[in-house]
Amino acid sequence: MMDDLYRENLMDHYQHPRNHGPLAECDAEAEGQNPLCGDQVVVQVKLADGAIEEMRFTGHGCAVSQAATSMLTELVQGLTVAEAAALPSQAILDELAIPLSAMRVKCAVLGLGTLKVALHRAAGTPLPAEWGDTDEMIWS
Amino acid sequence: MTVSPLTATDLDRIRADFPILARALHGQPLAYLDSASTAQKPQQMLNALTGFYATSNANVHRGVYTLGVESTEAFEAARDTVAALLNAPSRREVIFTRNTTESINLVAKTYGVQHCGPGDVIVSTVLEHHANLVPWQVLAEQTGATLRFVDIDDEGNLQLDALDEIARAGSVKLVAVTHQSNTLGVRPPVAELVQWAHGQGAVVVLDAAQTVPNRPVDVQALDVDFLAFSGHKTLGPTGIGVLWGRESLLAELQPFLTGGEMIRSVKLERTSWNTLPWKFEAGTPAFAEAVGLHAAIDYLQAVGLDAIDAHEHAITDYALGRLAEVPGLRIIGPQTAAERGGVVSFLLDDVHPHDIAEILDRHAVCVRAGHHCTQPLVERLGVAATVRASFYLYTTEAEIDRLVEGLYDVRRVMGVR
Numbered sequence: 366m367m368d369d370l371y372r373e374n375l376m377d378h379y380q381h382p383r384n385h386g387p388l389a390e391c392d393a394e395a396e397g398q399n400p401l402c403g404d405q406v407v408v409q410v411k412l413a414d415g416a417i418e419e420m421r422f423t424g425h426g427c428a429v430s431q432a433a434t435s436m437l438t439e440l441v442q443g444l445t446v447a448e449a450a451a452l453p454s455q456a457i458l459d460e461l462a463i464p465l466s467a468m469r470v471k472c473a474v475l476g477l478g479t480l481k482v483a484l485h486r487a488a489g490t491p492l493p494a495e496w497g498d499t500d501e502m503i504w505s
Numbered sequence: 506m507t508v509s510p511l512t513a514t515d516l517d518r519i520r521a522d523f524p525i526l527a528r529a530l531h532g533q534p535l536a537y538l539d540s541a542s543t544a545q546k547p548q549q550m551l552n553a554l555t556g557f558y559a560t561s562n563a564n565v566h567r568g569v570y571t572l573g574v575e576s577t578e579a580f581e582a583a584r585d586t587v588a589a590l591l592n593a594p595s596r597r598e599v600i601f602t603r604n605t606t607e608s609i610n611l612v613a614k615t616y617g618v619q620h621c622g623p624g625d626v627i628v629s630t631v632l633e634h635h636a637n638l639v640p641w642q643v644l645a646e647q648t649g650a651t652l653r654f655v656d657i658d659d660e661g662n663l664q665l666d667a668l669d670e671i672a673r674a675g676s677v678k679l680v681a682v683t684h685q686s687n688t689l690g691v692r693p694p695v696a697e698l699v700q701w702a703h704g705q706g707a708v709v710v711l712d713a714a715q716t717v718p719n720r721p722v723d724v725q726a727l728d729v730d731f732l733a734f735s736g737h738k739t740l741g742p743t744g745i746g747v748l749w750g751r752e753s754l755l756a757e758l759q760p761f762l763t764g765g766e767m768i769r770s771v772k773l774e775r776t777s778w779n780t781l782p783w784k785f786e787a788g789t790p791a792f793a794e795a796v797g798l799h800a801a802i803d804y805l806q807a808v809g810l811d812a813i814d815a816h817e818h819a820i821t822d823y824a825l826g827r828l829a830e831v832p833g834l835r836i837i838g839p840q841t842a843a844e845r846g847g848v849v850s851f852l853l854d855d856v857h858p859h860d861i862a863e864i865l866d867r868h869a870v871c872v873r874a875g876h877h878c879t880q881p882l883v884e885r886l887g888v889a890a891t892v893r894a895s896f897y898l899y900t901t902e903a904e905i906d907r908l909v910e911g912l913y914d915v916r917r918v919m920g921v922r
Binding site: 371376380400401402403404425426427428429469472 | 857858859860863864874875876880889890918919920
């Protein structure tokens with residue numbers, strides 16, 4: 366029953382996060398915080414030919430926030446900037462594949478929101494309106 | 506006077522009065538350990554609330570007809586009950602609000618605005634709930650007064666030796682303090698603070714949201730000037746709270762909100778205010794909720810607030826002992842049951858509190874995880890969030906045992922070694 370929520374894949378990403386640790390040089394960067402629960406991630410992206418060559422992150426917080434960001438680093442590798450910047454939040458929820466309450470959805474999309482802030486900021490484009498629903502979060 | 510805690514028979518009888526406690530979640534009986542957030546409701550209160558709507562509903566202070574007279578009497582009887590509960594010298598000092606937050610805002614936006622200015626000092630503490638902190642920040646910004654905070658030690662005890670230094674910052678006009686921290690359960694030395702504040706010529710605003718529900722609270726013995734609490738933490742409905750204030754202070758204040766009910770006469774050019782307490786009750790008040798609160802207070806007094814306090818002390822002592830058995834568990838705040846209420850904050854290894862609460866939920870154990878509306882406090886304690894279990898008159902040792910079993914499962918699921 367417990368493992369419905371904290372199933373193996375999620376715990377594996379939480380305990381062994383992929384692409385974790387800072388990049389020496391990056392083309393886009395942002396920090397996201399969820400002050401409600403203290404989750405925090407810093408996302409860094411290296412671009413090549415308009416595509417994501419590498420995304421790395423650091424941070425701390427609950428298992429859902431950290432595992433989701435770890436999964437995201439694999440999900441977006443090779444996507445064009447436009448594709449990644451337009452990725453819907455459902456993409457990461459599908460990746461997590463666990464039932465989440467509305468409050469925990471915010472944990473799940475923290476990494477994706479931060480990635481979008483980084484990409485849109487680097488491109489000089491405004492953040493899409495659908496991210497208005499995560500305005501409790503602090504982007505910097 | 507020593508009061509014996511509730512017996513097992515008492516507890517069985519009490520629990521049978523709370524219909525929600527019979528509910529199952531995820532195939533297990535509910536273990537509700539979040540009463541510091543809101544209390545569950547006894548059938549007696551629910552009957553009073555729905556019974557009022559079913560048989561006696563009419564607006565108060567207006568109807569010439571019998572129904573309106575009855576509802577006015579019921580509403581005002583609730584005020585008498587609150588006045589007696591708090592040992593208030595006068596029923597005119599009991600103002601119905603929406604909740605503790607509104608009660609404190611009322612003081613800030615009437616007494617505060619009318620008495621504070623540049624050169625004045627407002628004092629609060631690091632322990633406070635946002636409800637007893639943000640209104641004072643806003644008041645300081647609006648009036649040019651200085652806001653100073655009394656710090657705590659690592660167990661949450663106020664550092665009162667800093668008061669002398671605070672007094673040198675200006676003329677101390679108002680001291681706002683909690684009667685019991687909603688995050689740590691610690692009970693600050695209110696008597697000492699009151700004595701100091703009055704020595705400075707300041708008034709004391711006491712946030713009693715965490716104590717009116719579970720222990721005798723006497724405004725005359727406490728010698729505070731304003732006191733706030735919420736109905737929903739006191740077995741009552743949501744949407745009703747209380748501000749008690751000294752009549753001599755309330756009488757000279759300008760109103761908080763204006764409109765109907767709070768007036769004596771209205772001309773197009775000017776209006777004269779109603780007398781206390783209605784001067785501070787603009788618009789149709791929460792009279793049905795007041796009837797519910799009345800029944801809730803009757804229930805608490807029938808059980809006995811001394812007995813409830815003793816029960817909470819015993820259950821907190823038991824919880825602290827059981828939690829200490831869990832490897833990697835760290836109590837945040839006071840380490841013993843002395844001088845504290847039925848609230849325990851803790852961390853487990855480096856597992857995030859939200860993960861702990863989510864896994865406990867699968868065991869039907871309801872605890873709060875986060876900053877508990879005390880962001881400056883958790884920051885001062887050097888943590889991002891805590892897990893908080895809080896207890897009330899219906900909490901059993903068996904529920905604490907389920908919390909502890911759940912925490913062992915948290916260790917297993919999260920791979921804590």
